[in-house]
Amino acid sequence: MHTIIHVITRLDMGGSAQNTLQTCLGTANRYRVMLVHGLSEESAMTENETASVLRQTEAATKRGVVFHPMAALIRKISPWQDLLAFFTLWWLFIREKPAIVHTHTSKAGIIGRLAAWLAQVPNIIHTPHGHVFYGHFSARTAKTYLIIEKIFYHITDYLVALTHGERNDYLRLGVGKAERLVLIHSGVELEEFHQAGRLNHPEEIKKNLGLSRTEKIVGTAGWLLPIKGPLVLLAAMGRVWQRYPEAELVYVGKGDLEQEIRDRAKSMGHQSQVKLLGWRSDVHTIMGLFDCFVLPSLNEGMGRVLVEAMAANCPVVASNTGGIPDLISHDANGLLVPPNDEKSLAEAILRVLDNPELTDRLRAEGQTVCQRYSLTAMLEKLHQLYAKVLNK
Template identity: 40%
Template sequence: MRRIRVAHVITRMCKGGAQENTFHTVRLANRERFEVDLISGYTAPGEPSMEDAVRAAGIEIVRVASLVRNPSPLRDLRAYGELTRIFAQRKYDIVHTHTSKAGYLGRIAAAKARVPIIVHTPHGHVFFGYFNAALTALYTMLERNVARKSDRLIELTRRGVEQHLAEGVGTAEQWTSIFSGIDLAPFTAAIEHRDATRTKLGIGRDDFVVGGVGRLEPVKGFSYFVQAAHIVAESLPNARFVLAGDGAERKSLESEAKSLGLRIQFLGIRDDVSELMAAMDVCVVPSLNEGMGRVILEAGAAGTPVVATNVGGIPEVLIETKTGLLVRPRDETGIASAVLSLAADPAQRERLGGAAREHAQQFSIARMVEQIESLYETLIREKRLDA
């Protein structure tokens, strides 16, 4: 049985769920069986990056400088050519692409280079919440076409698979679902530091902390978090709010939250997300579109109940009334009502938090990597690469 050469391709290694998923899949690969490379473009200046963590893990990034997130015909053509050359020279057995841009260019390059096995994980979809109708239609058409070059397509949840099939992307035989795993250890450890973290944030023992973590972009719905915060603040004098993350909407959100004064903190990009999660009484995930919602599992691993919107794959990782509460998207009143119900019922918060912590254990990164490599082995047998 020979070692199988695998390339993981992603546009950039900024901080995000898709990037963490890809990083851990490379980091925890079975090196006796797989020889794994990580291929990526550069993280944009000022963008929070995972590249230090990648280097610290001893992983070298194979650079494709022209691989960028935004559409750029000249750069995209160069990236296609560069990827094709790399795939052919390094003679990969498997090319596994991640996210839309790297997924499109990487798959057509892998097909051109005659890579035996092509796998793609979109990490969600762009069917709504990202672009206008014309661009969405164009990207959907491209996804339909390039799906034909894929041996397998991996979504994070069954609901994600159904949404792709409803848009005509791939066939049922091509699709499978493998969750995006999380590193449970730091969130479990953070529980012990809860009081110290709250003190550092200037939050009192009796304050009720409502938090959110994520990119401050329209699709993440944090405007509804801020609107809900105003409602909660009126009814709950000891309510405090924290938002960790950065993005295009930060300034507008800060302006919208101005009347809350010191009761809300915009923390920016943080390296202590696990501690922040444990310091919260409730974590709010107000997304308009979400592939899975890793932040829900991270909050759960820290024992923090979640209020989240019923979109995308979220209902598959949040068990309604058992590990958290679901609300409609774009509904600040619904968010506020759910938060206030938890504030009024400490026993329910404790019950939900305990169940969420137990539920999160089945979403470990080790289990995720096992499932991905099991899929590889199935494809290796189908293609008779060990013959």
């Protein structure tokens, strides 16, 4: 049985980590699968998050996945830790002799691919889970990452893009050739989100969450970081509140901007209507309460949370950036607006809240579109890719 070793810095509840865990789980019946990961201390996970990840790793272990925690494998740049991680990975690859090393996200992709190449691993695959060439860092840092990716492409057999938008960015920026850029979306377990769209007692759930039973609810889910645009959404709600003064804004997630969101909401006089729920294991249920789901990202590799929102029967408003247009067709299964444009975002949210017929149409089309991004479809494409590189 061939060995595949995956490498990622953080094993948490973020989209890239969840995608990687699902990949390991879904391929363990065909390969010997190992997942090398950092200790995820940078994620500052809550007890509930840690427990959820532990449940997932225990389930994966029962399926045969071998987990290899590595303290030196961290997300931030640290010359000493990075060097230690590199040599530890190199020796692991020498010892385990994997047929494939599959790295995930930028930092793990740099260290892991170099170690695999020097260990003469025959097949190297990298999934960036959304590039960092704009929106994340300063122009200088982004350019540095671009140069590194252009160099590392030459020791990579295949790059995996989550969307056409991401793949086109790689081609446009000169990172790789079309024949070695594979499109495999991030798959989602749809059924629990479908069930959320058919909640039996939404009023009781709203009461338990401290939400109004009658007012409009606009919601988002994800990291509360600048790249995700949570402050843009809050600014847009300033316009929405002019028409719907009692509407509530719900953030499901956590991050560096949490306190700033609270402070700004207070200065706007709407602190009681802005709910920061933190990370939740029942996000699928909470999504089922939203009258409008918003993803205001400044850049986004794919935005798998949009698939979840559509499956939960939410009408969607999102930024027209990165891979999002792959998932959302404007005025068909959602509304697209320019990123970092609070006025356009507010207008789109109001269109949804004002127009029940539009809402019904977006929901119906979203239910159809989300089927394309199922976990089953993702795993089938991954199996095809692995078979291709192993049989070359």
